[in-house]
Amino acid sequence: MGGGRGRGNRSRTQRKHFRDGRENVWKRPKSDSPSDPNKTTTNTTTADNPTWQPFANQNAAFDDYYKEQGILAPEEWETFVEVLRTPLPAAFRINSSSQFCTDIRLQLENDFMNSLQAEVTNGGEVDAIRPLPWYPDNLAWHTNFSRMQLRKNQTLERFHEFLKLENEIGNITRQEAVSMVPPLFLDVRPDHFVLDMCAAPGSKTFQLLEIIYQSIKQGSLPDGMIIANDLDVQRCNLLIHQTKRMCTANLIVTNNEAQQFPGCRANKNSTKASEIEFEPPINQLLFDRVLCDVPCSGDGTLRKAPDLWRKWNSGMGNGLHSLQVQIAMRGLSLLKVGGRMVYSTCSMNPVEDEAVVAEILRRCGGSVELVDVSGELPQLVRRPGLRKWKVRDKGIWLSSHKDVTKFRRYGILPSMFPSGRSYVATADNKHENGGDVNSEDEPMEDPMTSIEDLDEEVSDLPLERCMRILPHDQNSGAFFIAVLHKLSPLPVIQEKPRRRGSLLTKNNELQQKLSDQVSEDNNGPELKSEDIASEKFSEAASEADLIENEVDKADLEPDACNTCDENGSEEAQTSVNGETQSGRAVGKRKLQIQGKWKGVDPVIFFKDEAIINCIKEFYGIDESFPFEGHLISRNNDNNHVKRIYYVSKSVKDVIELNLLVGQQLKISSVGLKMFERQSSREGTTAPCSFRISSEGLPVILPHISKQILWASPVDFKHLLQYKAIKFMDFVDSEFGEKASKLMMGCCVIVLRDGKNLSDPGQVDASTIAIGCWKGRASLSVMVTAIDCQELLERLSARMETGKGSLMQENIVNGNEVQAANGNEKVEESEPTKKAIDV
Numbered sequence: 150m151g152g153g154r155g156r157g158n159r160s161r162t163q164r165k166h167f168r169d170g171r172e173n174v175w176k177r178p179k180s181d182s183p184s185d186p187n188k189t190t191t192n193t194t195t196a197d198n199p200t201w202q203p204f205a206n207q208n209a210a211f212d213d214y215y216k217e218q219g220i221l222a223p224e225e226w227e228t229f230v231e232v233l234r235t236p237l238p239a240a241f242r243i244n245s246s247s248q249f250c251t252d253i254r255l256q257l258e259n260d261f262m263n264s265l266q267a268e269v270t271n272g273g274e275v276d277a278i279r280p281l282p283w284y285p286d287n288l289a290w291h292t293n294f295s296r297m298q299l300r301k302n303q304t305l306e307r308f309h310e311f312l313k314l315e316n317e318i319g320n321i322t323r324q325e326a327v328s329m330v331p332p333l334f335l336d337v338r339p340d341h342f343v344l345d346m347c348a349a350p351g352s353k354t355f356q357l358l359e360i361i362y363q364s365i366k367q368g369s370l371p372d373g374m375i376i377a378n379d380l381d382v383q384r385c386n387l388l389i390h391q392t393k394r395m396c397t398a399n400l401i402v403t404n405n406e407a408q409q410f411p412g413c414r415a416n417k418n419s420t421k422a423s424e425i426e427f428e429p430p431i432n433q434l435l436f437d438r439v440l441c442d443v444p445c446s447g448d449g450t451l452r453k454a455p456d457l458w459r460k461w462n463s464g465m466g467n468g469l470h471s472l473q474v475q476i477a478m479r480g481l482s483l484l485k486v487g488g489r490m491v492y493s494t495c496s497m498n499p500v501e502d503e504a505v506v507a508e509i510l511r512r513c514g515g516s517v518e519l520v521d522v523s524g525e526l527p528q529l530v531r532r533p534g535l536r537k538w539k540v541r542d543k544g545i546w547l548s549s550h551k552d553v554t555k556f557r558r559y560g561i562l563p564s565m566f567p568s569g570r571s572y573v574a575t576a577d578n579k580h581e582n583g584g585d586v587n588s589e590d591e592p593m594e595d596p597m598t599s600i601e602d603l604d605e606e607v608s609d610l611p612l613e614r615c616m617r618i619l620p621h622d623q624n625s626g627a628f629f630i631a632v633l634h635k636l637s638p639l640p641v642i643q644e645k646p647r648r649r650g651s652l653l654t655k656n657n658e659l660q661q662k663l664s665d666q667v668s669e670d671n672n673g674p675e676l677k678s679e680d681i682a683s684e685k686f687s688e689a690a691s692e693a694d695l696i697e698n699e700v701d702k703a704d705l706e707p708d709a710c711n712t713c714d715e716n717g718s719e720e721a722q723t724s725v726n727g728e729t730q731s732g733r734a735v736g737k738r739k740l741q742i743q744g745k746w747k748g749v750d751p752v753i754f755f756k757d758e759a760i761i762n763c764i765k766e767f768y769g770i771d772e773s774f775p776f777e778g779h780l781i782s783r784n785n786d787n788n789h790v791k792r793i794y795y796v797s798k799s800v801k802d803v804i805e806l807n808l809l810v811g812q813q814l815k816i817s818s819v820g821l822k823m824f825e826r827q828s829s830r831e832g833t834t835a836p837c838s839f840r841i842s843s844e845g846l847p848v849i850l851p852h853i854s855k856q857i858l859w860a861s862p863v864d865f866k867h868l869l870q871y872k873a874i875k876f877m878d879f880v881d882s883e884f885g886e887k888a889s890k891l892m893m894g895c896c897v898i899v900l901r902d903g904k905n906l907s908d909p910g911q912v913d914a915s916t917i918a919i920g921c922w923k924g925r926a927s928l929s930v931m932v933t934a935i936d937c938q939e940l941l942e943r944l945s946a947r948m949e950t951g952k953g954s955l956m957q958e959n960i961v962n963g964n965e966v967q968a969a970n971g972n973e974k975v976e977e978s979e980p981t982k983k984a985i986d987v
């Protein structure tokens with residue numbers, strides 16, 4: 150739970166980041182000259198206004214490229230591009246771990262499926278909305294409306310409002326259908342350690358969290374955890390915002406370069422290790438599952454982002470290939486033997502897809518296999534991966550690396566071709582990456598390869614096990630997915646990198662590549678960090694090849710480009726979550742730089758016994774609830790700690806390890822916000838100034854024995870409606886009296902089943918509870934307006950279907966509540982204002 154008005158503002162701010170980062174597609178592009186080979190055409194005349202340029206929806210270079218690559222049969226071409234030019238239908242997923250998961254699914258099946266039927270507009274589709282057949286348990290839905298239609302069409306307003314509200318709350322996630330596929334192939338279980346290497350904006354992370362929480366009973370936490378990483382700070386903010394809706398203690402958000410993601414290997418002899426008295430439960434960061442959803446040219450999203458029609462060129466994919474290989478290799482090196490990694494892109498380009506998979510298989514030399522998943526998700530329509538493709542560079546088709554001129558060999562790598570071969574004969578002219586430095590502008594031939602072989606290279610790897618999803622197969626976007634299984638440790642090359650210009654045979658070239666790659670589990674953080682701005686993927690990709698020198702751990706410098714107001718700081722996080730306005734003043738605040746990472750608040754185990762004991766005593770938290778080592782703050786000064794986060798055992802272990810190895814992980818966000826300091830006057834005079842946050846309530850609820858009351862449905866409903874009610878105005882006067890006897894401060898009000906007149910005293914997965922503030926004369930809810938609205942709607946829906954325990958109760962009590970009229974009588978206490986205003 151969480152959110153509210155402030156959250157809406159934040160969403161807009163964050164959308165603005167996206168807008169700002171995007172080019173203005175209404176401007177005439179510089180490159181749009183008649184001679185431009187990538188010249189685009191549009192579907193609207195611009196004759197009236199030559200400076201006004203609507204969206205292009207064709208690109209000749211795109212057509213040439215994909216017609217040649219054979220990703221589909223020639224006779225399918227027209228259907229393919231026609232579908233690519235139509236807006237993408239919206240899709241969404243129900244959060245399987247939400248308390249209201251079944252209610253929402255039933256609402257879709259019983260209400261919206263019928264009521265929206267009249268609105269079907271697109272040809273070919275029969276249903277207005279329908280569950281995606283390949284997604285388990287009817288949890289993912291396809292709508293026959295684009296996002297634009299949903300926003301603009303009046304008759305869809307109720308459905309649109311439903312989507313917006315549930316998305317904001319976290320009960321559903323709007324996500325492109327094909328983007329839901331990679332996590333499904335990852336085969337994640339609740340006890341898995343999962344690394345999501347390039348995670349922002351976080352829709353797949355959210356899905357992974359749902360999966361690890363599946364089958365976990367409320368109040369317990371899974372044994373596994375997820376590290377969601379992204380290089381881009383602003384996108385990391387979106388990720389944090391997105392995953393906050395999940396209310397999880399099993400997530401760490403990091404801001405490292407994926408290709409150099411730290412392995413956090415504890416060295417027992419290091420000074421740092423000897424300073425720590427305990428034996429770490431884990432001494433190296435290895436994962437059961439890795440999701441490698443790499444940065445890509447993204448032409449699979451053309452339906453959603455039509456501005457790509459204008460920008461697309463084949464160089465985009467070529468420029469990313471190398472970075473993609475490096476990220477995937479790092480992922481494999483951090484994967485446990487026996488673990489699974491999914492490599493995915495939203496690009497259809499074989500240079501970013503099959504070529505990358507082929508290269509990592511070659512580099513891994515049999516320690517990794519490409520899994521045949523044709524039996525999994527049989528209802529998902531997909532096409533096998535290609536075994537042959539070509540590379541296009543500067544308008545020229547290349548069939549093998551021997552066709553590459555000397556000037557282009559830094560950009561066009563052997564690994565981009567199906568065989569992965571380089572053609573190098575003379576040692577002295579050879580550069581490590583396969584390019585020659587001095588030779589004539591002639592392809593050089595590998596003595597082991599005859600010219601005839603080169604006309605059409607075909608990979609001998611089982612690349613047909615990869616999957617390509619095309620838009621016209623099931624009215625979706627496009628995606629590429631490969632599933633990899635680690636059979637044994639990756640080959641570790643002892644050999645030191647060779648001098649530039651030394652002789653490289655075919656074999657030792659492979660070895661050279663292997664030593665270039667991040668070798669098995671031992672050198673992630675030791676690699677020199679190179680700042681690669683995510684917008685500049687292409688440059689980064691080619692540069693990234695040149696940075697693989699091993700350096701000492703101590704040389705890993707904090708990322709100098711990260712400035713103070715990043716999301717990592719406690720204040721900046723606040724602005725993401727919108728829980729106070731103080732984040733706005735972040736620029737003026739003197740930032741703490743006590744952690745290793747500049748601009749990011751340190752991650753500190755919160756051990757202040759006085760505060761912890763006070764919290765335990767005030768809420769009657771039983772000893773079975775583990776506190777020790779599970780509480781985190783982001784502030785060294787206990788007197789000024791505003792929020793206390795709760796972390797699962799798995800996350801605790803990783804944080805301990807990270808401290809032990811000198812904070813190699815740059816942690817932007819961690820854990821579940823459990824307690825918040827109430828800084829109002831009433832708050833500071835209460836016996837315990839820390840309130841339970843809405844996010845943390847479901848976890849702590851089964852362990853609280855004090856400051857907790859069961860309210861009748863009608864009183865509960867009134868609390869949600871009126872936000873604050875005087876003790877004497879509760880319909881159930883006994884409840885009002887009990888409320889008046891609570892201690893001043895935060896309390897928890899639980900919804901009592903309408904038929905039960907006595908307090909059940911126990912909570913379970915179906916229990917609905919909210920945080921409130923017990924003031925001098927009234928109870929005030931401490932839940933955001935949007936959460937109140939959602940709860941009211943859910944309760945009303947249940948009442949209608951279940952023939953209304955709220956109504957029954959009203960009749961039992963004989964009158965509609967006085968509290969309803971008492972709205973103006975209600976004292977607007979500080980917490981209420983907060984709850985509503987945030």
Ligand SMILES: C[S@@+](CC[C@H](N)C(=O)[O-])C[C@H]1O[C@@H](n2cnc3c(N)ncnc32)[C@H](O)[C@@H]1O
Pocket residue numbers: 328346347348349350351352353354378379380381384405406407408442443444445495681683
């Ligand atoms: C395809 S998007 C990921 C989408 C995400 N998995 C999701 O489902 O929401 C690729 C992401 O990679 C990030 N990125 C680019 N270069 C990176 C790098 N070197 N290391 C880590 N992340 C990187 C980008 O910021 C971008 O958010």
